[in-house]
Amino acid sequence: MIHVDNLRKEFKKVNKEPGLKGSFKALFKPNYEIVTAVDGISFDVPKGEILGFIGPNGAGKSTVIKMLTGILTPTSGQCIINEQNPTQNRKKYVKEIGVVFGQRTQLWWDLPLRETYAVLKEIYEVEESEYKKRMEFLNEVLELDDFITSPVRTLSLGQRMRADIAASMLHNPKVLFLDEPTIGLDVVVKDNIRKAIEKINAEEQTTVILTTHDLADIELLSKRIVMIDKGNKVFDGKIADLKSKYGQMRELVFILENIKDLEKLEYKSHFKFKDDDLSVTNDGISVKVRFNNSVAPVADMLSYTLSKISVKDISVKDADIEEIIRRLYKQEVDLND
Amino acid sequence: MTKRLKIYTPFISAGIQETATYRVDLIFYLLGDVLACFVSYFIWKAVFISSESEFLHGFTMPQMIVYIFLMFLTSLLIYSDGTYNIGEEIRDGSIAMRMLKPVSYNATFLFQEIGNKLVTNVILIIPLVAGVEVVRTYVTGEIQFNILHFVLYLISCVMAYLINFFFNICFGFIAFIIKYLWGANMMKNCVVGFLSGAIIPLAFLPDTLEKVFLFLPFSSLNYTPVMIYMGMYNSSQTAFYLGLQLFWVLFFWGLSKLLWSGASKRLSVQGG
Ligand SMILES: Nc1ncnc2c1ncn2[C@@H]1O[C@H](COP(=O)(O)OP(=O)(O)OP(=O)(O)O)[C@@H](O)[C@H]1O
Numbered sequence: 001m002i003h004v005d006n007l008r009k010e011f012k013k014v015n016k017e018p019g020l021k022g023s024f025k026a027l028f029k030p031n032y033e034i035v036t037a038v039d040g041i042s043f044d045v046p047k048g049e050i051l052g053f054i055g056p057n058g059a060g061k062s063t064v065i066k067m068l069t070g071i072l073t074p075t076s077g078q079c080i081i082n083e084q085n086p087t088q089n090r091k092k093y094v095k096e097i098g099v100v101f102g103q104r105t106q107l108w109w110d111l112p113l114r115e116t117y118a119v120l121k122e123i124y125e126v127e128e129s130e131y132k133k134r135m136e137f138l139n140e141v142l143e144l145d146d147f148i149t150s151p152v153r154t155l156s157l158g159q160r161m162r163a164d165i166a167a168s169m170l171h172n173p174k175v176l177f178l179d180e181p182t183i184g185l186d187v188v189v190k191d192n193i194r195k196a197i198e199k200i201n202a203e204e205q206t207t208v209i210l211t212t213h214d215l216a217d218i219e220l221l222s223k224r225i226v227m228i229d230k231g232n233k234v235f236d237g238k239i240a241d242l243k244s245k246y247g248q249m250r251e252l253v254f255i256l257e258n259i260k261d262l263e264k265l266e267y268k269s270h271f272k273f274k275d276d277d278l279s280v281t282n283d284g285i286s287v288k289v290r291f292n293n294s295v296a297p298v299a300d301m302l303s304y305t306l307s308k309i310s311v312k313d314i315s316v317k318d319a320d321i322e323e324i325i326r327r328l329y330k331q332e333v334d335l336n337d
Numbered sequence: 338m339t340k341r342l343k344i345y346t347p348f349i350s351a352g353i354q355e356t357a358t359y360r361v362d363l364i365f366y367l368l369g370d371v372l373a374c375f376v377s378y379f380i381w382k383a384v385f386i387s388s389e390s391e392f393l394h395g396f397t398m399p400q401m402i403v404y405i406f407l408m409f410l411t412s413l414l415i416y417s418d419g420t421y422n423i424g425e426e427i428r429d430g431s432i433a434m435r436m437l438k439p440v441s442y443n444a445t446f447l448f449q450e451i452g453n454k455l456v457t458n459v460i461l462i463i464p465l466v467a468g469v470e471v472v473r474t475y476v477t478g479e480i481q482f483n484i485l486h487f488v489l490y491l492i493s494c495v496m497a498y499l500i501n502f503f504f505n506i507c508f509g510f511i512a513f514i515i516k517y518l519w520g521a522n523m524m525k526n527c528v529v530g531f532l533s534g535a536i537i538p539l540a541f542l543p544d545t546l547e548k549v550f551l552f553l554p555f556s557s558l559n560y561t562p563v564m565i566y567m568g569m570y571n572s573s574q575t576a577f578y579l580g581l582q583l584f585w586v587l588f589f590w591g592l593s594k595l596l597w598s599g600a601s602k603r604l605s606v607q608g609g
Pocket residue numbers: 011012013035036037055056057058059060061062063064605606607608609
């Protein structure tokens with residue numbers, strides 16, 4: 001469905017020296033610098049898959065999405081989506097995709113939401129019966145009724161995002177590109193949006209590419225992730241693989257009867273942890289110990305802890321994806337081994 | 338064809354609602370123009386009073402007054418701010434949102450602006466034409482209104498608007514490609530004002546200059562419709578200048594397509 005082959009994007013950036021003098025200089029003798037935002041990325045997405053596209057800030061995610069949706073022309077390389085090249089025959093191409101950029105709306109600022117959808121219906125040539133069915137579905141999942149008569153400019157962030165998501169799904173696109181669709185939303189709205197994505201994917205076999213910084217989005221929606229950093233692909237595979245491969249971190253949480261007992265625990269010297277393998281934090285009541293499971297197995301950690309001190313409550317948490325990603329972003333684990 | 342037009346009707350209604358939302362802006366904008374019109378009137382009055390003869394380059398003082406008010410009316414009717422809008426959209430990246438819709442980029446702009454203009458022009462045209470005719474009757478001493486001239490004037494205005502629209506779009510794309518919009522836009526407005534006869538009638542210029550200017554696209558903007566309205570052209574001249582207008586419409590329409598394909602490759606939609 002989506003085929004991305006060695007995609008590159010360079011930006012020409014004008015370096016301006018500070019001050020008025022710098023402005024004059026830039027006018028007559030601009031000093032260009034080439035910034036490589038996307039540096040040869042390839043991947044494939046089969047029909048009906050929800051791909052989580054992640055990476056730290058400035059990694060190049062939005063730039064890739066812009067190229068895939070045809071609003072930026074790649075410097076080199078190509079992408080074929082739905083058997084079409086996005087920059088050729090734009091009108092035909094965009095008719096079969098849906099796009100949401102969480103950062104900005106695609107709706108007409110001054111139109112009431114209901115009219116906006118009526119406009120989109122005409123533009124995308126959606127049949128009346130199909131339109132009714134779709135609106136009903138979107139209304140139900142995203143609860144648009146509360147604000148459907150308000151002009152878009154008066155909507156709150158969460159309302160606007162729901163409106164944008166609905167707009168991107170109205171014409172039943174074959175591919176959905178969602179760039180941070182849950183940015184700045186409360187938990188309930190996030191849930192609604194995830195539900196909408198999940199449902200359209202299940203019912204219509206819609207292929208979805210989703211970028212987000214909320215890893216719960218990814219965990220709940222997609223099985224596969226592509227991670228990029230500094231314009232390069234650093235991981236491409238199942239979340240489960242990522243967990244089993246890099247998820248050696250466990251978290252031990254307990255409540256001490258006497259917080260002074262904490263000094264008795266000498267995990268580091270006892271198990272010979274390296275700096276990255278252990279972190280101990282406490283908020284005065286409960287203590288959180290993050291440790292590397294491959295250095296010290298959970299059973300050993302538990303028995304050592306219980307032998308040294310008396311605790312009120314103790315629990316062990318599995319590696320969570322957030323921890324893995326955090327370590328990956330900080331480049332503490334090597335992805336090439 | 339009707340189906341294709343139907344796609345764009347929502348943009349007209351979007352444009353109408355937009356104008357309705359910002360109607361106070363519109364009033365202030367109009368007041369500014371009316372003021373400029375009167376300033377121009379007093380300057381020309383002074384010029385005629387200080388001159389010895391009754392005719393200045395074929396214009397009598399009453400005709401000059403009518404010319405000024407007609408120029409004002411015409412400029413209003415054919416006004417287009419495509420350059421500004423395109424510049425803004427490119428700068429803040431919202432142009433991307435238009436590109437994501439399966440519609441022609443230029444056409445969405447055109448129909449949205451037609452929506453805007455529908456409101457302003459329909460509201461304005463009757464009182465303004467009536468006003469111009471009252472002034473005209475008063476200064477010339479007899480009723481001059483000619484329905485044929487008026488209809489031809491409206492046709493000429495539609496074409497003038499289209500030339501203005503596509504010219505501005507082209508200019509916006511060029512300014513984007515050379516990345517220098519603001520100064521260029523200021524300069525454009527001055528030059529166009531002069532070349533289109535909005536500042537002084539082209540007939541006041543030296544003969545060779547006048548001939549050159551009449552062939553440039555800018556005289557097709559304000560000058561042609563005004564001259565038609567005033568009955569300054571005979572029928573063959575009218576046909577010729579309407580034909581010339583049509584030529585320029587097609588020319589800039591084609592050019593805008595060409596420039597858009599160049600500009601779209603260079604877009605660097607920022608943010609996100
Ligand atoms: N128009 C542009 N001109 C110059 N540099 C740009 C432009 N757009 C993006 N960049 C640079 O390209 C890199 C990638 O940007 P991009 O917006 O794709 O990151 P991202 O992965 O979406 O980050 P985030 O998670 O913060 O949204 C950044 O270093 C950014 O500064």
